[in-house]
Amino acid sequence: MEKRLTPAETYEDLRAQISARHGALSRRLQQIAEFALQHPNEMALETVAAIAERAQVHPSSLIRFGNAFGFDGFSDMQRVFRSRLVDRVPSYGERIKSLRTAKVGGAAEALDSFVEAGIRALEHLRDETRPDSLERAIDVLARAQIIHVVAQRRAFPVAAYLAYALGQLDRRNHLLDNLGGMLAEQARAMAPGDALIAVSYKPYAPETLEVVKRAHGAGIPIIAITDNPLSPLMPLASVAFEVEESKVEAFRSLTASLCLAMSLVVGLGQALERRPKRRLRKGAA
Amino acid sequence: MEKRLTPAETYEDLRAQISARHGALSRRLQQIAEFALQHPNEMALETVAAIAERAQVHPSSLIRFGNAFGFDGFSDMQRVFRSRLVDRVPSYGERIKSLRTAKVGGAAEALDSFVEAGIRALEHLRDETRPDSLERAIDVLARAQIIHVVAQRRAFPVAAYLAYALGQLDRRNHLLDNLGGMLAEQARAMAPGDALIAVSYKPYAPETLEVVKRAHGAGIPIIAITDNPLSPLMPLASVAFEVEESKVEAFRSLTASLCLAMSLVVGLGQALERRPKRRLRKGAA
DNA sequence: GGCGATATGAAACGAAAATTCCATCTCGGT
DNA sequence: ACCGAGATGGAATTTTCGTTTCATATCGCC
Numbered sequence: 234m235e236k237r238l239t240p241a242e243t244y245e246d247l248r249a250q251i252s253a254r255h256g257a258l259s260r261r262l263q264q265i266a267e268f269a270l271q272h273p274n275e276m277a278l279e280t281v282a283a284i285a286e287r288a289q290v291h292p293s294s295l296i297r298f299g300n301a302f303g304f305d306g307f308s309d310m311q312r313v314f315r316s317r318l319v320d321r322v323p324s325y326g327e328r329i330k331s332l333r334t335a336k337v338g339g340a341a342e343a344l345d346s347f348v349e350a351g352i353r354a355l356e357h358l359r360d361e362t363r364p365d366s367l368e369r370a371i372d373v374l375a376r377a378q379i380i381h382v383v384a385q386r387r388a389f390p391v392a393a394y395l396a397y398a399l400g401q402l403d404r405r406n407h408l409l410d411n412l413g414g415m416l417a418e419q420a421r422a423m424a425p426g427d428a429l430i431a432v433s434y435k436p437y438a439p440e441t442l443e444v445v446k447r448a449h450g451a452g453i454p455i456i457a458i459t460d461n462p463l464s465p466l467m468p469l470a471s472v473a474f475e476v477e478e479s480k481v482e483a484f485r486s487l488t489a490s491l492c493l494a495m496s497l498v499v500g501l502g503q504a505l506e507r508r509p510k511r512r513l514r515k516g517a518a
Numbered sequence: 519m520e521k522r523l524t525p526a527e528t529y530e531d532l533r534a535q536i537s538a539r540h541g542a543l544s545r546r547l548q549q550i551a552e553f554a555l556q557h558p559n560e561m562a563l564e565t566v567a568a569i570a571e572r573a574q575v576h577p578s579s580l581i582r583f584g585n586a587f588g589f590d591g592f593s594d595m596q597r598v599f600r601s602r603l604v605d606r607v608p609s610y611g612e613r614i615k616s617l618r619t620a621k622v623g624g625a626a627e628a629l630d631s632f633v634e635a636g637i638r639a640l641e642h643l644r645d646e647t648r649p650d651s652l653e654r655a656i657d658v659l660a661r662a663q664i665i666h667v668v669a670q671r672r673a674f675p676v677a678a679y680l681a682y683a684l685g686q687l688d689r690r691n692h693l694l695d696n697l698g699g700m701l702a703e704q705a706r707a708m709a710p711g712d713a714l715i716a717v718s719y720k721p722y723a724p725e726t727l728e729v730v731k732r733a734h735g736a737g738i739p740i741i742a743i744t745d746n747p748l749s750p751l752m753p754l755a756s757v758a759f760e761v762e763e764s765k766v767e768a769f770r771s772l773t774a775s776l777c778l779a780m781s782l783v784v785g786l787g788q789a790l791e792r793r794p795k796r797r798l799r800k801g802a803a
Numbered sequence: 804g805g806c807g808a809t810a811t812g813a814a815a816c817g818a819a820a821a822t823t824c825c826a827t828c829t830c831g832g833t
Numbered sequence: 834a835c836c837g838a839g840a841t842g843g844a845a846t847t848t849t850c851g852t853t854t855c856a857t858a859t860c861g862c863c
Binding site: 818820827 | 845846849857
C-alpha cells in the first residue's frame with residue numbers, strides 16, 4: 234500500500250511499469266507480470282479465477298498485483314488492459330491531442346479537423362472492410378455488361394468519380410445522374426447481365442432507392458456503398474460496403490467512399506488483366 | 519425460446535443477422551440492434567446495466583435480445599462481441615508487412631495501398647497548406663455574390679461536391695458542368711462581384727482553362743485547386759492551392775482535394791457566422 | 804371497443820466474481 | 834535455531850452482475 238505513486242492510465246505505460254519493476258517483485262507477482270505481458274488479451278477479458286488458473290497463481294495474488302501497481306483492485310487494472318483492445322488506433326492516436334490545443338474558429342483548424350476525420354475514416358475503412366466483400370464485388374463488376382452507377386446529392390460526387398474511372402478502364406458504364414428529372418427513364422436502361430453500383434447515405438435519397446429496387450426486381454446484382462448496416466440498401470444489395478464518414482460541423486467527408494471506389498476500380502482492372510475474356514471496347518457516354 | 523435456429527459464432531455472422539432481422543424485431547430490440555451495430559466495443563466490454571443505460575433500454579431487454587438471436591442469455595452473446603476485439607486485424611504495423619509480402623494484386627491490397635496513399639495525401643495537405651491562403655480564399659468567397667465552380671473530367675467530382683456543400687450553406691453558387699457542351703455559355707453567367715473556384719489537374723482540361731481565362735479577363739477573383747506549381751491556372755489565380763495526390767496504379771485519388779474543399783466550405787461558414795453581413799438566401803441549381 | 808398475445812419494466816433472486824481476512828509458510832537477519 | 838516481516842493460499846465475505854419472475858402496458862386483431 235505504500236507505493237501509491239502510479240495509477241498508470243494507458244496500456245503502454247502499464248506495460249513499461251511492469252517491465253521496469255519486474256525484477257523487484259515477489260515470486261508470484263513476477264509470475265503474473267510475465268503472464269500479463271504475454272497474454273494481454275486474457276488479462277483484459279477473463280475473470281480473476283480464470284486468469285489465476287491459467288497463470289498458475291492464486292486469485293488473491295492477482296488483486297495484490299493490481300494493488301502493487303497503484304490500482305484499486307484487479308478490476309481497476311483490468312480497465313487499462315481493456316482500453317488497449319478498444320482504442321487500437323495504431324499509427325494515429327497521440328497526434329490528435331496536439332491539434333486539440335490549437336485555437337478554434339480559424340480555417341486552418343477546420344482543415345486540421347478534416348484531415349483528422351479523413352484519416353480516421355480511412356483507417357476505419359481499412360480495418361473493417363472484409364477482403365472477400367471486395368472480391369465478390371469485383372467479380373460482379375467483371376461479369377457485368379454495363380455498369381450503372383447511381384447516387385444523388387451528397388453521394389453524387391462518388392458516382393461521378395466511379396463513372397470517370399470505369400471509363401478509363403474501357404469499361405462500359407452509365408451514370409444515372411437524374412438529368413432533367415429523367416432518373417426513372419435512365420433506370421430503364423438497366424438490363425439483365427448488367428450491374429448497378431448505388432451510393433447513398435442517410436437520409437437515403439428516395440430516388441436512389443427507387444432505382445435500386447427496380448434493379449433488384451430485375452435480378453440485376455447491386456453493389457451498395459452506404460453508411461449504416463441498417464440502410465435500406467442493405468437487404469437489396471448483392472454486396473454491401475459500409476463506410477463510416479466521421480463528420481465535422483455537420484459536414485461529412487467523402488474520403489472513405491472515394492477511396493473504396495478507387496479500390497474497386499483498380500481491383501477490377503487487375504482482375505480483368507488476369508482473365509481478359511471479353512474486354513469491351515466502347516465506353517458509354 | 520421458439521427461435522433456436524441460430525447460434526451465430528462469429529461477429530460478422532451476428533452482425534449480418536442483426537441487420538437482416540432488424541425490421542422484424544420489436545421496438546426495444548430494434549433500439550438495441552442499432553446500438554449494438556454502432557457500438558460493438560461497448561457491447562463487448564460493458565456490463566448489462568451500463569449498456570442498458572447507454573442504449574436507453576431496460577436491462578432485461580438485453581437478455582431478451584440475446585435470446586432472440588439464439589443465445590443463452592446476454593453473456594453468451596457478449597462472447598461473440600468480445601471475439602471481435604481479440605482476433606482483430608493485427609493493427610497497422612503488421613498489416614503493412616503482410617501487404618508487402620502478399621502483393622499478388624488482390625483487391626484488399628489495392629485498398630490498403632489507397633488508404634495509405636490517402637493518409638499521406640492528407641498529411642501532406644495539412645503540413646503544406648498555408649493558413650493565410652485559406653484565410654484569403656475564404657475572404658474572397660465571403661465577399662462573392664455568386665460562387666461559380668468549374669472542373670472537368672477527373673476533377674469534376676470535387677466541383678460537384680463544392681456545389682452541394684455551398685448550397686448547404688445557403689450560399690449562391692453555380693456549377694459549370696458543361697452540360698450540353700454549353701460551358702462557354704454557362705461561363706457568361708459570371709459577373710463582377712462573383713468568384714470562381716476552378717479545379718484542374720494534369721492534363722489540364724482546356725475547357726476549364728478557358729473559363730478561368732475568361733474570369734480573369736473580367737476581373738473575377740479565382741481560387742484554384744490544382745496539382746502543380748507549374749499549372750496553367752497558377753498565374754491567373756488570386757489564391758492557389760497545390761494538392762499532391764499520390765497515385766496508385768495510374769489512378770490518382772481525390773482525397774486531399776475533397777478535404778481541402780470541405781475545409782474551405784466550413785471555414786466560409788464560420789466566417790459568415792462571425793460577420794453575418796449579407797447572408798444570401800437562394801442556392802442556384 | 805374488448806380481448807388475447809406480445810412486449811416491456813420493476814423488483815427479486817441466485818449465481819458468480821472480486822475482494823478481504825486470517826492462518827500458515829518462507830526466508831533473511833541475528 | 835529463532836524471530837519477524839513479508840508473501841502466500843485457503844476460505845469467508847461482500848459486492849456486483851446476470852437472469853428470472855411477474856405485473857403492467859401496448860399493440861394488433863376480431
